Amino acid sequence: MLRALLGKSALFVFLLVVLLGQALAQDWIRTGTNRGAPVRLAVPDFKAATTEPQTAPLNTTFNQTLWNDLDNSGIFEMVAKSFYPLQNPGSPNEVKLDAWGNPPPNASMLAFGNLGVTNGKLAVQGWLFDAKNTASPQVLGKQYQEAATNDNARLIAHRFADEIIFRLGGGIPGIAESRIFYISSRNGHKEVWVMDYDGAGQQQLTHLNSIALSPRISPDNSRVAFSGLSNDSWQILMYSMDLGRLVSFQRFPGGNYSPAWSSDGTKLAFSSSMRSGDPEIFTVDATGANPKRLTSFKGSDVSPVWNPKTNGQIAWVSGRNGLPQIFLMDADGSNVQQITSEGYAVSPSWSPNGLLLTFAWRRHYGPGAPGGQDIYIMNIATHEFVQLTHDAGVNDFPSWSPDGRHIVFQSTRTGSEQIWTMLADGTHQQQLTRDGKNSMPNWSVK
């Protein structure tokens, strides 16, 4: 048995790797994403504070969203509601801490509060109590007020969940307000769509009526770069989230694919055949000016991604040695190294801390070869890797969440391409899309 610690300096992504069996068998690897036991968190439904007819449905939305956000975070053991005392506290003076801190709930932490609608305004009060600290239990107390809509009930739940996750999750901001950009062909053409991180609020952005691929949201959430078929050529196109429409961007000769933002938003890397006719990796300023060619080797070069911690390295996919493999180079094109050396490896994405890559890999290639195309993560310093999906369709286009705890990806396991999320240890796999075909997810950076 081998135990290896990946990403020592990562605050959270702390992977305990246990190889079961010898390397010649398919490597089934277990990972845990936690230091010690997860926090036992009890979240009774918020109490209705008013009798307005809107209160009950908004409270239902709020309670479901809050519970899902906290459960999805991967850092809590959610105490099942069947263990809760009969009375849900709506405010601190209604809390009987002993009843929550002792068995059967035996909660370490308690999140509770109340929600009411008055004159079209939705008001929420929420608290986080340390159930074991009877002397000074309050960790957090928050108040929110927004127009009384279902979306705002979700928004407030997301914000309160993120506050709790920030406090109890090592100071890493939660992702409940992050979004996922993706491609959907449910209306007939492949277009860029966006949804909340939990799959809610799916919304079409572009209307090219041709083919849109590879959407990548800018670090400040203002623009989506993507590759689109425009006037009979593949161009890097730009959609403004602020203006709600396409904005002009430099056109280049040849085919231009798979844009990627540097994490400071000043540069884009992409694949282009603008010079030689052969697809190579280029970088340009965010305006599209100053194209610089980084690779020059016969064979496909595509899918570049910047190390978000340093912007000093780019990982990408190259077919220069035959089947596509993951490569790494400095952002000026020097120090090229090959990261994978077997099978078919594509679609790299960096972890926010810059230490790990996730990518899609068919490790054994050829007729009758075992295994499928699965999502892996690899420590770029040691090249140790962990397989996250097993025996479930063709999996591709993993993209890391801003907190480093989650990965979104596409999978055909239900029979058609759909978007799924999971914790970065491969657990908690959840399907987000169901209408039409959905692919190429890209998680916003915040």
Add this chain to the structure above:
Amino acid sequence: MNRKRSLVVIVGTLALLMAVSGCKKPTPPPVVKTPPPEVKPVTATLSANPGSIERGQQATLTWSTENATDVTLQGQKVDPSGSQSVSPTQSTDYHLVAQGPGGAKEATARVTVAAAAQPPANNTPTPTEEELFNQNVQDVFFDYDSAQLRSDAQQQLQHAAQVINQHPNWRIQIEGNCDERGSTEYNLTLGEERANAAKQALAQAGVSADRLKTISYGKEKPVCTQSTEDCWQRNRRDHFTLQH
């Protein structure tokens, strides 16, 4: 010269053909609930020799069927087995339908007609530029994950280049395509390399590069969607279109 096209045999669905059979026969068997257990299945084959002719030449269609009571070729009733000479003026799909108590079977054979070196008769219409282009600049196919031109593709492109050079007004788009396997982004660049390979070969054979435009469709525009080697091969191709 023209590549001989492989024969395509289309197997219709049993349900559809039973319905057709039921329409034509005065006393249809109870086809829906329980098909008669002892009925022998209908078979049908159809071939054309040669599969590719020049205008004015003849090809022979040969067919055979088993257990069929009603056999039609191009809608005309024919013997259960036989042969027939044809002389189509343009590429034609011949369609054989055999029906019997055991169901129905279809078979198709194509006779591809190329422009004759010298038109045999004055009243034969000359092919349009589009027809000439489609007859002489045909799809070339690739091996898996490869953008290398195979020897059959090189021969096709040599021939295509000769014809293109005779038509200096032609401007051509070369469209690289891939099969459904593998990653969307990687396949876009692979398709681009495939288009490029044909462009280089045509340029080396004397076609001016500024008449040739390349584009990749990756795996976005498949001609078939089955997960079979046959379909994958049909999609791993360069397609050529005449630009107007």
